[in-house]
Amino acid sequence: MSRRGELDAIVVGGGAIGAALALGLARDGFDVALVEARAPKPWRAGDDVDLRVVALAADARALFEDLGVWSGIAGARIGPYRRMRVWDALAPGELAFDAAENGEAALGWIIENALIQHALWTAIGAEPNVRLLCPAEVAGVESEDDGVTATLADGTRLRARVLVAADGAESPLRKALGIDCDNRDYLQRAIVANVATTRPHEDTAWQRFLPGGPLAFLPLADGRSSIVWSLPNEEAARVLALDDAAFRTELGAAFDFRLGEIASSTPRAAFPLRLRLAKRYVAGRSVLAGDAAHVVHPLAGQGMNLGFRDVACLRRVLREAGERGGDIGAAHVLRRYERERRSENAMAARGLDAIWHVFNSSNPAVSTARGFGLATVDKTRFAKQFFASVAAGRM
Numbered sequence: 175m176s177r178r179g180e181l182d183a184i185v186v187g188g189g190a191i192g193a194a195l196a197l198g199l200a201r202d203g204f205d206v207a208l209v210e211a212r213a214p215k216p217w218r219a220g221d222d223v224d225l226r227v228v229a230l231a232a233d234a235r236a237l238f239e240d241l242g243v244w245s246g247i248a249g250a251r252i253g254p255y256r257r258m259r260v261w262d263a264l265a266p267g268e269l270a271f272d273a274a275e276n277g278e279a280a281l282g283w284i285i286e287n288a289l290i291q292h293a294l295w296t297a298i299g300a301e302p303n304v305r306l307l308c309p310a311e312v313a314g315v316e317s318e319d320d321g322v323t324a325t326l327a328d329g330t331r332l333r334a335r336v337l338v339a340a341d342g343a344e345s346p347l348r349k350a351l352g353i354d355c356d357n358r359d360y361l362q363r364a365i366v367a368n369v370a371t372t373r374p375h376e377d378t379a380w381q382r383f384l385p386g387g388p389l390a391f392l393p394l395a396d397g398r399s400s401i402v403w404s405l406p407n408e409e410a411a412r413v414l415a416l417d418d419a420a421f422r423t424e425l426g427a428a429f430d431f432r433l434g435e436i437a438s439s440t441p442r443a444a445f446p447l448r449l450r451l452a453k454r455y456v457a458g459r460s461v462l463a464g465d466a467a468h469v470v471h472p473l474a475g476q477g478m479n480l481g482f483r484d485v486a487c488l489r490r491v492l493r494e495a496g497e498r499g500g501d502i503g504a505a506h507v508l509r510r511y512e513r514e515r516r517s518e519n520a521m522a523a524r525g526l527d528a529i530w531h532v533f534n535s536s537n538p539a540v541s542t543a544r545g546f547g548l549a550t551v552d553k554t555r556f557a558k559q560f561f562a563s564v565a566a567g568r569m
């Protein structure tokens with residue numbers, strides 16, 4: 175589809191979102207360059223489960239199936255979660271979701287970030303329509319009437335019809351394109367670790383809302399759980415500094431010993447939590463996708479799911495423009511993507527932000543109301559189905 179030997183698309187950033195997009199566009203017949211600054215962390219079956227995992231929903235699976243990488247991922251190491259339990263430390267009431275209620279086998283799957291990237295990069299390696307440049311960084315972008323030129327740090331120039339910035343939450347390209355963001359720092363960090371518990375996880379994703387932030391236990395394929403424990407910055411620093419025995423005791427208590435004692439734990443890592451929403455997704459012939467466009471609180475495991483929906487939407491919009499023989503980087507084409515995705519991403523981010531505010535309040539009146547709310551939602555079929563969609567990432 176490319177003209178005069180030019181590329182159709184340049185994708186900057188080979189994380190899960192950029193890699194899925196580059197592969198998808200190539201499968202759609204476009205000539206693509208994928209530029210990534212750092213080679214991904216290798217994933218090997220014999221290695222311990224990576225600390226970074228994501229809960230992915232049915233439409234992420236559908237995208238992986240379409241890209242031909244799902245069977246490899248599913249056959250490697252994934253933890254399906256069939257149920258979800260959400261409760262509150264400050265009030266009674268519990269939300270319970272079961273995939274079987276909707277006639278499904280699973281609400282979603284817990285998958286290592288490194289495995290997703292490994293599967294996508296392996297497929298890209300065999301895809302002739304993708305020119306992979308790694309390690310390579312984009313130093314500058316110039317949009318012209320009929321194309322966009324990216325200049326790499328080593329002076330290489332790439333020209334295409336459209337450029338996609340999928341270069342993550344800090345997105346140097348978003349800044350270079352002059353796109354501002356709404357920003358909020360939750361003043362929290364999420365501590366992650368893999369832990370063994372004395373009771374089985376029952377293929378269930380568990381989440382307890384505590385005054386300092388939510389604590390989730392996500393079921394891993396090997397019987398352990400991946401924890402995501404959001405805490406105010408100072409408290410997170412203290413918990414990170416605990417020795418293993420003290421950490422396990424505090425973690426078990428924070429989780430109300432719902433899965434018994436914490437029998438073992440891996441080293442911990444922590445990530446700052448922010449809300450970040452790009453005010454626009456398009457600048458000239460460049461568009462944003464994934465965390466470059468939106469960063470959300472991980473309390474409902476939505477960030478990467480939203481990014482994969484960006485991928486599906488952008489592929490559809492570019493494919494349709496290409497099939498009509500039009501310019502895939504034309505402003506009206508890119509704005510169609512922006513219109514569809516920016517409102518959905520903003521709605522999801524604001525919804526998660528509202529949930530965070532309700533559960534982060536230590537005001538007793540608010541906590542009584544929220545306990546009543548959880549109990550009511552659990553008994554109301556319609557409301558529960560709505561929350562189940564949120565839980566399964568279909569919000």
Ligand SMILES: Cc1cc2nc3c(=O)[nH]c(=O)nc-3n(C[C@H](O)[C@H](O)[C@H](O)COP(=O)(O)OP(=O)(O)OC[C@H]3O[C@@H](n4cnc5c(N)ncnc54)[C@H](O)[C@@H]3O)c2cc1C
Nearest residue numbers: 187189190191211228229341342464465475476477478479
């Ligand atoms: C604790 C935690 C738990 C989470 N849990 C979930 C979950 O359960 N479910 C879910 O859906 N999401 C979850 N998320 C969110 C999810 O991790 C992110 O949304 C997702 O990883 C973003 O992927 P990305 O490809 O957009 O960005 P990234 O993974 O950040 O990739 C960006 C890539 O761009 C490259 N890059 C940057 N600058 C340049 C440049 N100038 N030139 C070339 N390359 C460049 C980087 O090297 C990187 O590889 C969680 C996040 C956190 C912090």
